[in-house]
Amino acid sequence: MSLAELAGLLADRTRATICVALLDGRAWTAGELAKLAKVAPSTASGHLSRLIAGGILAEERQGRHRYVRLAGPEVAALIEDLSSFGAPPPARSLRESNRRRAEARARTCYDHLAGHLGVAVADAMVRDGLVADDAGLAVTPAGVAWLDRLGIAPAPARGRRPLVRSCLDWTERRTHLAGTVGAALCAAALDRHWVERAGGGRALRITPAGTTAFRTHLNIELP
Amino acid sequence: MSLAELAGLLADRTRATICVALLDGRAWTAGELAKLAKVAPSTASGHLSRLIAGGILAEERQGRHRYVRLAGPEVAALIEDLSSFGAPPPARSLRESNRRRAEARARTCYDHLAGHLGVAVADAMVRDGLVADDAGLAVTPAGVAWLDRLGIAPAPARGRRPLVRSCLDWTERRTHLAGTVGAALCAAALDRHWVERAGGGRALRITPAGTTAFRTHLNIELP
DNA sequence: GGAACGCTTCGGCGCGCGCCGAACTGTGCC
DNA sequence: GGCACAGTTCGGCGCGCGCCGAAGCGTTCC
Numbered sequence: 001m002s003l004a005e006l007a008g009l010l011a012d013r014t015r016a017t018i019c020v021a022l023l024d025g026r027a028w029t030a031g032e033l034a035k036l037a038k039v040a041p042s043t044a045s046g047h048l049s050r051l052i053a054g055g056i057l058a059e060e061r062q063g064r065h066r067y068v069r070l071a072g073p074e075v076a077a078l079i080e081d082l083s084s085f086g087a088p089p090p091a092r093s094l095r096e097s098n099r100r101r102a103e104a105r106a107r108t109c110y111d112h113l114a115g116h117l118g119v120a121v122a123d124a125m126v127r128d129g130l131v132a133d134d135a136g137l138a139v140t141p142a143g144v145a146w147l148d149r150l151g152i153a154p155a156p157a158r159g160r161r162p163l164v165r166s167c168l169d170w171t172e173r174r175t176h177l178a179g180t181v182g183a184a185l186c187a188a189a190l191d192r193h194w195v196e197r198a199g200g201g202r203a204l205r206i207t208p209a210g211t212t213a214f215r216t217h218l219n220i221e222l223p
Numbered sequence: 224m225s226l227a228e229l230a231g232l233l234a235d236r237t238r239a240t241i242c243v244a245l246l247d248g249r250a251w252t253a254g255e256l257a258k259l260a261k262v263a264p265s266t267a268s269g270h271l272s273r274l275i276a277g278g279i280l281a282e283e284r285q286g287r288h289r290y291v292r293l294a295g296p297e298v299a300a301l302i303e304d305l306s307s308f309g310a311p312p313p314a315r316s317l318r319e320s321n322r323r324r325a326e327a328r329a330r331t332c333y334d335h336l337a338g339h340l341g342v343a344v345a346d347a348m349v350r351d352g353l354v355a356d357d358a359g360l361a362v363t364p365a366g367v368a369w370l371d372r373l374g375i376a377p378a379p380a381r382g383r384r385p386l387v388r389s390c391l392d393w394t395e396r397r398t399h400l401a402g403t404v405g406a407a408l409c410a411a412a413l414d415r416h417w418v419e420r421a422g423g424g425r426a427l428r429i430t431p432a433g434t435t436a437f438r439t440h441l442n443i444e445l446p
Numbered sequence: 447g448g449a450a451c452g453c454t455t456c457g458g459c460g461c462g463c464g465c466c467g468a469a470c471t472g473t474g475c476c
Numbered sequence: 477g478g479c480a481c482a483g484t485t486c487g488g489c490g491c492g493c494g495c496c497g498a499a500g501c502g503t504t505c506c
Binding site: 252253254257264265267268269272286287288289 | 481482483484485486
């Protein structure tokens with residue numbers, strides 16, 4: 001796969017919309033994606049086949065459903081990098097504007113936390129010495145102990161995925177925490193109902209329990 | 224600029240060839256790029272205008288020449304990431320095969336060292352404790368002293384560019400050193416004639432002085 | 447068995463864009 | 477001044493591809 005071929009897969013409005021939607025890290029059905037991208041099911045089906053053949057997406061068939069998701073964290077990172085390169089186009093409706101505002105407050109970025117919440121968490125962890133950010137991010141011994149105390153165990157390093165990775169937040173224009181630790185943190189937050197999926201997209205709602213938890217564990221005051 | 228628009232700029236064979244050529248970090252004239260990409264000057268001219276308008280390239284006009292280069296390190300990193308995503312297509316000629324072999328030994332990757340040499344340098348610096356690679360790369364105090372002793376001063380951190388960044392090497396399938404330290408190291412190596420540009424592309428030739436220098440300073444044995 | 451449903455395959459339509467050559471502009475050299 | 481040369485603009489050509497609807501296939505539910 002050459003650079004031009006790979007870029008070509010993302011160079012179409014419909015396919016790009018699909019990939020960005022899948023940045024929420026979940027698996028979507030072909031029909032859902034067709035509706036989202038406002039194209040006929042037949043059109044979406046063709047796009048999905050191309051994205052899968054190109055290694056961008058992975059599929060899982062269940063009965064009469066075809067579930068697809070991003071092929072892995074590297075792909076998600078690539079798409080994040082590309083989308084944060086240019087400024088996002090302005091919202092064209094009230095509905096979209098509301099969605100944007102919700103996503104700016106808190107959202108998932110593939111498998112970790114982003115938006116105002118994500119940046120606040122990253123800032124707090126650096127301030128409290130749980131993560132060092134001199135010349136690249138790294139988890140400190142204090143950070144390891146903190147994770148352990150909370151019962152959060154990052155998945156063992158498989159392949160080349162770094163423990164932490166900084167990810168540029170396109171709404172905040174600052175970096176938040178990615179990598180396996182970022183993923184584990186996000187999974188724990190969802191699992192313990194500190195945050196909940198909202199609106200069927202990438203947006204998250206912070207629960208009262210979450211407000212308390214973030215204050216207790218990270219000294220973050222959320223509005 | 225949307226994701227699809229940005230990807231669209233890289234989704235053309237000719238434009239992709241131009242961008243990859245510019246990964247050598249130097250400025251090329253429009254005519255050179257037209258010849259390289261095997262298209263008419265008029266065609267190349269149009270492509271350059273589009274890439275500049277999209278923020279991928281920066282131009283500098285001098286007399287009747289139009290010099291272009293990549294707009295910055297972020298763009299270079301983006302293109303590197305995209306090109307290392309898929310396996311490179313096989314070489315189609317002896318000439319190209321020779322070029323590939325030379326580039327596999329030593330080459331520039333935008334503004335830092337890559338290829339077998341780049342990986343060897345990165346490995347040696349990690350082995351000697353100049354750079355730590357637990358959960359992301361970071362320069363150690365010993366590394367700062369080492370750079371200082373050699374009279375290599377990385378450019379002060381302007382913007383968000385990290386001091387060191389790992390960059391996946393597409394020939395070695397391992398990481399080498401990027402970031403401002405990687406750039407300073409490469410500039411010093413060129414400046415002190417440890418390596419020389421070879422063949423007009425990204426390939427580098429290691430000089431006898433370079434062989435000695437890499438052995439003395441980093442305990443690397445080069446063939 | 448039959449109907450509803452999710453998805454795929456196929457044929458056909460039309461736009462977008464990458465290409466070139468010819469003509470033109472502006473610079474540098476003699 | 478005159479010529480050579482780098483680069484640009486413009487018009488026209490043709491391929492590629494994204495779109496849809498219709499028809500077909502397999503699954504699920506009644």
